[in-house]
Amino acid sequence: MTSNWRAQIRRFLTAQTISLLGSSLVQYAIVWHITLTTSSGAMMTLSTLCGFLPQIAISLFAGVWVDRYNRKKLIMASDGLIAVSTLILAILFTAGYRKVWLLFAVLLIRSAGTGIQTPAVQAMVPEIVPKDGLMKVNGAVSTLTSLTTLIAPALSGLILTVANLEATLLIDVTTAAVGIAITGTLHLPAGTKAGAEQSSIADIRQGFQYLKKDGFVRRLLLFQVVMLFLISPSAFLTPLMVSRTFGAEVWRLTVSETVFSAGAVAGGLLIALWGGFRNRMRTTLAAGLAYGVLMLGLGLAPSFGLYLAFNCLIGITMPCYNAPIIASLQERVPPRMQGRVFGFMQIVTASALPLGMVLFGPLADAVSVQILLILCGVIASLTALASLLLKMLEPR
CATH class of the missing domain: 1.20.1250.20 (MFS general substrate transporter like domains)
Known part of the structure; x- marks a missing residue:
């Protein structure tokens, strides 16, 4: 545990909040765009499944990766994956290729990235924070998440009234880049990692055990x-x-x-x-x-x-x-x-x-x-x- 853990956790939570705000803006913007352009209940159901199913599918393997690899780098990589997919979508939409299936593809990738990032963030917090501070820090995490949830719909709606979907997508790319840069400045003690000599299936079995x-x-x-x-x-x-x-x-x-x-x-x-x-x-x-x-x-x-x-x-x-x-x-x-x-x-x-x-x-x-x-x-x-x-x- 580092002696300046309070400064470290403030920096980490700042990075995560900035990244979460951008992700929330895009999530609302994409769902609203699908709603307004298709007016289809089936399409809304499909978008919901795209938001949930990849997280469920990848979580078992994500847990193994979190235990096996550097958690900070894993968070940065998942943020980067989400940002790159969003940037590609923005470029394609700007070029006039505005197919609805692209939105579903990006929702799938974003959900998979979240499925990796969430357990990595939760497992990384105790690498920074001592045990007697975990409850209050998790309360702070909840506050920041709820505050983002409170302002994101209104802010996303405001942006969409004065700009197009592509502009909202680029905001998320920017916030992800800022979040990755801040996370990269963290200095963490070397954690205890599971060995990489066995297969992921064996690691999953070990988790069930x-x-x-x-x-x-x-x-x-x-x-x-x-x-x-x-x-x-x-x-x-x-x-x-x-x-x-x-x-x-x-x-x-x-x-x-x-x-x-x-x-x-x-x-x-x-x-x-x-x-x-x-x-x-x-x-x-x-x-x-x-x-x-x-x-x-x-x-x-x-x-x-x-x-x-x-x-x-x-x-x-x-x-x-x-x-x-x-x-x-x-x-x-x-x-x-x-x-x-x-x-x-x-x-x-x-x-x-x-x-x-x-x-x-x-x-x-x-x-x-x-x-x-x-x-x-x-x-x-x-x-x-x-x-x-x-x-x-x-x-x-």
């Missing part, structure tokens, strides 16, 4: 699958509820997303300043319990104003739920295994929410969204409460 041995990590991943599956209606179906119940005006959808993001920023600041309970998992379980109760509130809200209040509070719970999970894995899992464990976590995250929508999406056309929110909120609350009382996530 670690899960079999570490009951805490295994139970945590299972809990995450269940909770993310249950909260999927609140993550994806609330716009449908708002339009059906309170009115189909665009401003209502915008305000709903904005108050959630604002709540997430506040929640990130809360966990960064407070640090959570001494027992990490009690913070996560308390936040999960609160999330379930608040989902119940969303389903029962009699007015749009009360709905917004519950939605903002849900935003606050999210960093309090996520940050302790990441910090616990960073503290507990050996450095040589962290890439694979965070790869498993990314598979869970990238698959549980869409799987929930496979069930709850069609159900939303047969019953009201409110019923789904109430039902899933009750089950999520009981799941978190039972896990807390039975100490299912206590390290043993």
Whole structure:
């Protein structure tokens, strides 16, 4: 651990935030361009799959690479891959070759790059930050991510009103270059790396063997699958509820997303300043319990104003739920295994929410969204409460 770790982590988070902002701008711009030019639900479904499937497919191998190779260089390489694909798209669009399949191809590449970058970033943080600072740093990460999520849609829309898609793409190339340059200035201690003498398949098998041995990590991943599956209606179906119940005006959808993001920023600041309970998992379980109760509130809200209040509070719970999970894995899992464990976590995250929508999406056309929110909120609350009382996530 370097003595100037605070300066190092500030530089690292600055680089990641700049890169994330550019990526978010392009992600919104591409999806909106597909929406406006095709007006096709099938095309929107395809764009969603292009955003999720590559992350799931590559995460197992990405985890091996994170454990095997230099994490800083891996982050820079994945950022560079995303930037180069975006630059090629900008050049082709400028030259008049504006085929929609190019957008899907770039979404696939960007998703694969994210699938490599995310576990690399999560595994690199404990190389910089001492254990007693991990919770607050992860809270800061959550704050910066939520702040980016808050401003990116408005900023992307503003750019698209005064410029074209190509200009937005070039902004992402620029922010990626800045992020790579800043990351390249970091000076990190040599970490413990897994040996490269065996195949990637053998390394993946070793990762599963670690899960079999570490009951805490295994139970945590299972809990995450269940909770993310249950909260999927609140993550994806609330716009449908708002339009059906309170009115189909665009401003209502915008305000709903904005108050959630604002709540997430506040929640990130809360966990960064407070640090959570001494027992990490009690913070996560308390936040999960609160999330379930608040989902119940969303389903029962009699007015749009009360709905917004519950939605903002849900935003606050999210960093309090996520940050302790990441910090616990960073503290507990050996450095040589962290890439694979965070790869498993990314598979869970990238698959549980869409799987929930496979069930709850069609159900939303047969019953009201409110019923789904109430039902899933009750089950999520009981799941978190039972896990807390039975100490299912206590390290043993």
